[in-house]
Amino acid sequence: MKRIAWAALVLLLLFACGCAAPAPGPTPTPLPQVAVPGSPEPEATPMRIPGFQEGGEVEVSDIPDIKAAIQDRYEGASVGRVVMMTVDGREVYAADVTTQDGVQGTLYLLPDGTFVHGPTVTVPETSPGE
Numbered sequence: 001m002k003r004i005a006w007a008a009l010v011l012l013l014l015f016a017c018g019c020a021a022p023a024p025g026p027t028p029t030p031l032p033q034v035a036v037p038g039s040p041e042p043e044a045t046p047m048r049i050p051g052f053q054e055g056g057e058v059e060v061s062d063i064p065d066i067k068a069a070i071q072d073r074y075e076g077a078s079v080g081r082v083v084m085m086t087v088d089g090r091e092v093y094a095a096d097v098t099t100q101d102g103v104q105g106t107l108y109l110l111p112d113g114t115f116v117h118g119p120t121v122t123v124p125e126t127s128p129g130e
Contacts, residue, residue, distance in 0.1 A: 047111045049084055049091045058082045058093065066093050069113030076100030092116055 060067050060079050067079050080096040085108075087094075092108045108116045 047091065049093070049111050052084055052091050054085060056084045058084060063093065065113045066095065066109050066111075069109060069115070070095060070097060070107060073115070074099050087116060090116065 060082055063082065066082070070077055070079055074097060077097050077099045080098065082093050082095045085092060085094050087108055090110065092110055095107050095109065096104070097107050098104045110116060
């Protein structure tokens with residue numbers, strides 16, 4: 001009889017200590033999105049390259065905006081091979097560039113001509129008047 005009483009007491013303690021499933025609590029409410037002053041607005045939809053294919057080569061003549069953006073920043077630079085690739089989850093053009101001083105490097109640009117930092121940006125910018 002003592003064994004049955006002890007077993008009943010142990011079972012009662014197990015259920016009382018929270019071994020039974022807890023009652024569901026209230027559902028958390030998501031916090032509202034707050035813009036931080038001075039931070040850039042997030043892109044609603046990321047810029048896409050038409051016909052994007054990772055590693056696909058592009059003719060420079062097919063992307064005049066990209067060539068113009070490079071030559072605006074690096075006056076007299078020549079644009080060699082241009083390849084489509086993904087950098088930080090964004091579709092970019094990786095352009096092999098040679099400056100008029102003979103410095104070679106790779107530049108990474110979004111489809112609108114905006115420069116982005118890539119794995120190996122090595123072409124130094126020239127200052128006006130040099």
